[in-house]
Amino acid sequence: NSGYPMVIATWNVKESTAEAWRVLQEGKSALDAIEKGCMVEEANAEGQSVGIGGLPDRDGNVTLDACIMDSKGNYGAVVYLQNIMHPISVARKVMEDTPHVILAGKGAEQFAYSEGFEKTNLLTEASKKAWEEWKKTSKYKPIINIENHDTIGMLAIDKNGDISGGCTTSGLAYKMAGRVGDSPIIGSGLFIDNEVGGATATGLGEEVLKTVGSFLIVELMRQGKTPQQACEEAIGRIIKKSPNYKDFQVGYIAVNKKGETGYYAIHDGFWATKYQNDKNENFPSDYYNK
Ligand code: SD4
Numbered sequence: 001n002s003g004y005p006m007v008i009a010t011w012n013v014k015e016s017t018a019e020a021w022r023v024l025q026e027g028k029s030a031l032d033a034i035e036k037g038c039m040v041e042e043a044n045a046e047g048q049s050v051g052i053g054g055l056p057d058r059d060g061n062v063t064l065d066a067c068i069m070d071s072k073g074n075y076g077a078v079v080y081l082q083n084i085m086h087p088i089s090v091a092r093k094v095m096e097d098t099p100h101v102i103l104a105g106k107g108a109e110q111f112a113y114s115e116g117f118e119k120t121n122l123l124t125e126a127s128k129k130a131w132e133e134w135k136k137t138s139k140y141k142p143i144i145n146i147e148n149h150d151t152i153g154m155l156a157i158d159k160n161g162d163i164s165g166g167c168t169t170s171g172l173a174y175k176m177a178g179r180v181g182d183s184p185i186i187g188s189g190l191f192i193d194n195e196v197g198g199a200t201a202t203g204l205g206e207e208v209l210k211t212v213g214s215f216l217i218v219e220l221m222r223q224g225k226t227p228q229q230a231c232e233e234a235i236g237r238i239i240k241k242s243p244n245y246k247d248f249q250v251g252y253i254a255v256n257k258k259g260e261t262g263y264y265a266i267h268d269g270f271w272a273t274k275y276q277n278d279k280n281e282n283f284p285s286d287y288y289n290k
Pocket residue numbers: 049147148149150151169170171172180181182183201202203204205206
């Protein structure tokens with residue numbers, strides 16, 4: 001299974017990959033496909049780990065992280081962004097319209113308004129209820145595969161063979177105020193090298209950050225590993241360094257220049273979506289802890 005145009009994403013996000021595929025079929029760039037595809041999940045209020053409907057931090061604030069990277073090696077990100085429905089689009093604006101690569105918090109929000117984005121209340125009734133329920137015990141323990149089921153990391157190759165990627169999330173539910181995860185950090189939650197391929201991550205961001213997982217996967221592919229082998233080695237790196245790996249989940253997906261793909265996680269329950277050769281499929285990833 002190889003070839004392009006193609007798109008893959010973390011979790012069960014067939015509607016997002018379908019939108020990205022539609023954009024690719026119009027002959028548009030992988031970058032356009034990534035932005036449009038990620039926007040679908042950001043706008044889905046039912047998804048409790050991306051965009052509107054995302055579970056809040058422990059103070060009840062929904063704070064979003066996102067980044068985007070194109071085939072020329074350009075990158076843009078927003079961290080700790082509030083009140084904006086489409087952080088992936090703001091990240092793209094940071095990349096294209098500013099001299100910077102990351103904007104945080106209030107500055108990112110002000111920049112979004114200056115670019116015409118509207119202020120939106122991102123805390124839905126369902127997420128507010130869940131938070132109020134959580135406050136009764138206030139126990140902070142990320143739950144494997146549950147609270148994080150739809151943070152979206154997406155990689156696409158367009159008809160010219162050019163690769164782009166994006167990653168967008170509300171981060172971990174009930175995180176400390178100010179916490180930023182791996183998703184918007186270049187090399188950790190996402191990395192693209194158009195000569196080699198791309199990789200993106202989901203799960204406990206702290207562990208992805210400590211091993212710079214996505215950059216590691218791309219470098220392993222540069223050395224000749226398949227995307228599958230590279231994802232497995234990056235998970236192996238976390239297993240080796242974190243004796244408590246049984247308590248958290250990390251999942252990686254990767255693609256190389258030929259459109260060959262790889263998927264690997266620590267635990268069962270990580271799924272991915274692929275749209276390639278006219279087929280939009282969702283399937284379980286292989287995993288380490290059997
Ligand atoms: C984070 N990696 O903020 C993100 C969360 C995530 O699926 O991926 N959830 O740590």
